[in-house]
Amino acid sequence: MDNRKGILVCGEFAEAKLAPITIELLGLGRKLANELGEPLSVLLMGSKASGLTQETIAFGADNVYVADDALLDQYNSDGYTQIAANLCQQALPSIVLLGHTDVGMDLAPRLNARLGGGLAMDCLALSIDPATQLLASTRPVFGGNAHATMLAKSARPQMATVRPKTMPPAARDDSRQGQVLPVEGKVDPSAIKVKVVERTKEQVEGVKLEDAEVVVSGGRGIGGAQNFAMLRELANVLGGAVGATRPACDEGWVPVRLQVGQSGKVVSPKLYIAVALSGAMAHIAGCLGSKVIVAINKDKDANIFNVAHFGIVGDYKEILPALTAKLRELKSG
Amino acid sequence: MNTIVCVKQVLDPEIPPAKFKIDAEAKQVIPPAGVPPVISVYDERAVEAALRLKDKHKGKITALSMGSEKAADVIKHAIALGADDGFVLQDAAFENLDSFGTAYVLAKAIQKIGEYDLVLCGRQAADWGAGEVGSILAEILGIPVITLASEIQAQDKTLRVKRIVSDGFEVLEAPMPCLITVGSEIGLPRLPAGPRLMMARKKVIPIWRAQDIGAEPTKLDKQNAHTEVIGLSVPTRKTECEMITGATPADAAAHLAAKLSKLI
Numbered sequence: 001m002d003n004r005k006g007i008l009v010c011g012e013f014a015e016a017k018l019a020p021i022t023i024e025l026l027g028l029g030r031k032l033a034n035e036l037g038e039p040l041s042v043l044l045m046g047s048k049a050s051g052l053t054q055e056t057i058a059f060g061a062d063n064v065y066v067a068d069d070a071l072l073d074q075y076n077s078d079g080y081t082q083i084a085a086n087l088c089q090q091a092l093p094s095i096v097l098l099g100h101t102d103v104g105m106d107l108a109p110r111l112n113a114r115l116g117g118g119l120a121m122d123c124l125a126l127s128i129d130p131a132t133q134l135l136a137s138t139r140p141v142f143g144g145n146a147h148a149t150m151l152a153k154s155a156r157p158q159m160a161t162v163r164p165k166t167m168p169p170a171a172r173d174d175s176r177q178g179q180v181l182p183v184e185g186k187v188d189p190s191a192i193k194v195k196v197v198e199r200t201k202e203q204v205e206g207v208k209l210e211d212a213e214v215v216v217s218g219g220r221g222i223g224g225a226q227n228f229a230m231l232r233e234l235a236n237v238l239g240g241a242v243g244a245t246r247p248a249c250d251e252g253w254v255p256v257r258l259q260v261g262q263s264g265k266v267v268s269p270k271l272y273i274a275v276a277l278s279g280a281m282a283h284i285a286g287c288l289g290s291k292v293i294v295a296i297n298k299d300k301d302a303n304i305f306n307v308a309h310f311g312i313v314g315d316y317k318e319i320l321p322a323l324t325a326k327l328r329e330l331k332s333g
Numbered sequence: 334m335n336t337i338v339c340v341k342q343v344l345d346p347e348i349p350p351a352k353f354k355i356d357a358e359a360k361q362v363i364p365p366a367g368v369p370p371v372i373s374v375y376d377e378r379a380v381e382a383a384l385r386l387k388d389k390h391k392g393k394i395t396a397l398s399m400g401s402e403k404a405a406d407v408i409k410h411a412i413a414l415g416a417d418d419g420f421v422l423q424d425a426a427f428e429n430l431d432s433f434g435t436a437y438v439l440a441k442a443i444q445k446i447g448e449y450d451l452v453l454c455g456r457q458a459a460d461w462g463a464g465e466v467g468s469i470l471a472e473i474l475g476i477p478v479i480t481l482a483s484e485i486q487a488q489d490k491t492l493r494v495k496r497i498v499s500d501g502f503e504v505l506e507a508p509m510p511c512l513i514t515v516g517s518e519i520g521l522p523r524l525p526a527g528p529r530l531m532m533a534r535k536k537v538i539p540i541w542r543a544q545d546i547g548a549e550p551t552k553l554d555k556q557n558a559h560t561e562v563i564g565l566s567v568p569t570r571k572t573e574c575e576m577i578t579g580a581t582p583a584d585a586a587a588h589l590a591a592k593l594s595k596l597i
Contacts, residue, residue, distance in 0.1 A: 109465035322583035326590035
């Protein structure tokens, strides 16, 4: 008989702060745990984790597992896989949730490869299937053209990575009670085959794409690197950031880190201005959460107009300078 | 340096959304007529990564593809680009395998090939995009794995790999043999050279069946699938797009600016 029970969230934190995705996962996990009548646990890895245990309890965790080990202070695939897999084999959670982040994208498939569970990556919705009481995970497939819902009938644990900003953050309640449990065992240094030899933070000028309230994105129709200056100018006036489609990044017009879409960044600003991009599903998948989408495109039949709230059919080279100038005027006025 | 590249043939992900149709009952995508399948975008980058290493260090590149008999086309594509050899893994028992089944079949084929320093895969397939075959494959082969590489360098028996993360990049080192998954950050793939294209077209690509690679039937049994698709749908978002016009483009832009200034 299945003696697995409960939900385990693999937590992430940086500089003594829980990552937003972890607070979102705790909210989601709490909801699912209540539905199943099972406990919610969280795993925190690293020597600085113990300072965050009360906070994770306040956000909904019943149990906090702490792997206090300096070898886990920086993410490394082998160490994290080893510790998380050991805990899953001891605590036997029925469901394991991770963020679809740098860490989760690498750790989840490795962890699942070791545990032999059933994993769904980049999920947009999770629920408990009423008929089977199993985790039903919905994720984009075919570049966002379709959504598939998956179940793991017998493989355990049931695993999912959840796309950041798709779930509301957990409500904080500092009166909540929970227990803190140390994770037994340390990282075996000889098991770390892949070594991190350098980690460099790149300073981004202006607003970060993921955090921007306004994003101005360009596609293949922009035609060249220098033309992106026009988009940058508009973004500056609005205090926003510049994004791009995969083809525009592939051409080398802008750095890959500005790519919005299925394989790039997923953004949900208040305003998304899509310039000279046709609206391939793979791109739209990365900006569909935006409050308002504006499309500027020469082709009146471009797919982007199907998801936009406002549209102008025309040559962006004639439209953007006037738009930028007018917005600047309205702003100063 | 001997590299094995795993490539998958997929429905062209750049097709216009209007051509994209599914069979919700069968939970399958209906391939649109007249749109030929392509090599999965990230797998093409994996081939490119292999070729760049070969440019520098010589050696042999073998391409592997599990799929239909048509998958010979993606092997030929890899050969036209510069791969030396390739095999198609095709068997009724391989159809609709989940990530564990797929990784198992690839692992058996790689073990049959025998000697290798590096296995390369795309970060995820452009169709179902599970993004876990590479990690499971490495686990079965018992070799280290690095995901989402943007640059690979080899020196002696060590690989130095750059990987882009959200706020910068990191550099990792791993001993060979190793498995690396590749993203589009690695850069544009080269185009096939004319004479190689002709040669690749004529090449007969061997097909390996389950028995050729010694795959155990229980490992391919759909009853043992780790995940199952229970629903497939096309997301709909109906938005009324308000088209902004004007006497001139600048005029239309001014109208738009007036609307937007109320929003932000």
